[in-house]
Amino acid sequence: MDTILNFFDKILQPIFEITTTLIQPILDQLQVIGLSGSVVNFMLIAAILGISIYFTLYCGMFSLANAGFMAIGAYIGAILTTQHDASLGEALIWGMFAGGLIALIIGVPMLRLKNIYLAIATIGFGEVVRILIREFDQLMGNLRDDPTVGGIVRDILGLLVEDVDARRLRITYGPQGITRIPRETEVAHLVVFLLVLAYFLYRFHHSRMGRAMAAIRQDERVAASQGINVVYYKNVAFFIGAIIASAAGVFSAHTIGTIGPEDYDFGRAVDILAYAVLGGLGSWVGPIIGGLTLEAMPEILRELKEYTGLINGLILLLIIIYLPGGLTSLFRPSFWLSRGRFDTAQRVVTAGIVLVAICNVLPYRLEAGAQGRVLGYEVWGLLPAFISVGVAFFLVQRISPKPEGGRYSVLLAGVAAGVWLAFLILGLVGQIENVTTGYYLHLIGMALIVGGALISYPPEIEAASQRKPEVA
């Protein structure tokens, strides 16, 4: 084991060094817009987590178990590094091994379930893991002293701690969690890991396995009739997702330095889901972009820290309702080259929204990074932006398939335009300092939105007939 690890060390060390030098300029740039230190680590971990849930979703399984696997990886890794002086590499290997093993054990019975039932069962799995970790020390302490199963329990515990006979077991440290974990995760580790994963994912789509999983997502019965082993591929997808999530858990534990069972509750599972949903499931870039964006958002919008929950919920809601393909669908030519007039309008409006959102955040951050805090701009510059983005998203819905939508959309576009105009005038009069190109980009975005709304007016009747009936 040691020789293998040494061998890997020799190969990997130069790679990490080269990566560190290569990514340094990017890190410097990120620091300017307020992303530094462990934030970058968390962004990359979020991207890895996004990939982990991507596999199950790609196979058509809605699994929320990844927070549980993350907890398993984090705890195994942390126990190894704090109590056994293991290196990060060893912790990573054993964490992934443990996560994978548990995925194999529970996958076979659990993946018989489908749809909402699978979602519920995986939520239950996450909760059981969390509670067991919280109560682990007490439970194992009692089982160890039990006459019948004591021997086996001792053997298993012997793998985790040296002093099995301690009066009070201290393995997971109950509700307060493990502290003082060495913070060994470096950005280079994460970047290399993520690149390997991304390459794997990129190749995966065109592999036999990827095609089989896509077929299962489309229709399980047809896939089975084509000779695809549905149960096998579902378990493989679940397994891959679990080991990636465990690895992310190990990395995150060695980034934060402190872990507790409550870090891996239902909210974490939802966050992981949000990475994938935000980025979109259409391509392999999706979960990576989603994870990076969602994790960076609270830092970029540091002044709005109070509203983080609001913004996260809003993003999840808006994306799932108005942009089901996620952020990556914006990069597809087919999204912009549309078939009918309504679609054009919708695309144009979306372009406007994206433009406005970008130019609201970036110029401010760049300036603040260079010159320190810019008072006044920060709140008043972002508030109308959020109002207008909200209104504009509402517009997209109104414009799209409903024939009577056009009238409202013009009205609401007027409201959005009014908000922006007030903002612009305030800026020009001098109430708000630092009138930058952002304002002109604002104008363009606004024009796009109003224009899009106008294109859709007068409404066309044929749009109503385009709604497809639900196929059972």
Add this chain to the structure above:
Amino acid sequence: MDFLIDFFNLNDVQWVPQIVNIIWNGSLYSLFALGYALIFSVLGVLNLAHSAIFMWGAYVGLWAVCGNTVFDGQCPAVDVPVWWAIPAAMIGGGIIAILVDRIAFYPLRQRNAPRLSQLISSIGIAIMMVAIAELVFGKERLSMPLDAIPRRNFDIPDGLSIENPLDIGRIGLGMYVAEFNILLTPVRLQIIVVSLILMIFLGFIVTQTRLGQGMRTVAFSERVSSLLGVHVDNIYMIAFFISGALAGAAGMLYTLNSNVFLPSTGSELTLKGLTVIVLGGLGSIRGAVLGGYLVAAIEVYMVAATDYGGLADAVVFFLFFLVLMFRPQGILGQPLPDRA
């Protein structure tokens, strides 16, 4: 029987107080889960924002009896009888539930989006509602003044004394029945009575009225029911109102008992409610009631008769796991096709 008592380690358990605990906890869980189950049976989606509606219902009830001071994060005095909060919470919860439907579910229904998208959007709006509550009411806990909630001071029972700190709560909070070692507070009685009334009322609506017939038709198939002349949109709206009203009532009763109002109230009930409706049977009204009492019984048992009180939730989830594996329709549910 003796064997069973030994096996489950029930010798030291005081029966009456624990059964009372099961009844009032279970009533609360059932009341909460009923709304969950109603939406699941009519729409076929899990409304994970149900606990957020529960929390908002409690705040609306507090606002109704306390006035606008709640927005400053305090509640100095309650002028009206505190029970008025319950109908207020029900109406508030109902209206909020309709809003949740219009914002999170309606656009997706229009688009015939997959059911799982609706699950995700309900998670999104739940996060938002908690965040909004934090902004509106503050993150700190709110409480009603102590004299607002009726606490009947009976004569001090034998065996208790003012001197003993452990006894003070028992004396002040309500009626302490020494021979059974149980504490009856007006709030807990209220929980049991209101829950039973609402459960029976809901059962009556769903099984006996034309409205309930409409709901069951929509649950069977939206298309068929619209062909039969059922106004589907109205049914959805009414179903959401009823579910929100039940959540609001549950939220108000829950917070009246603990007298702690927090934006995070009820977040633990999201998953507990899920176990309740799965154990009883997804989408079954009677199943939700049964599941509520079952979960309460398991919890009370774990705390009272074993050393593993902290593992109560894990046991509930493990049972829930087994039920999903071997009988996904739940104990009282209908067989379903959605299974491999």
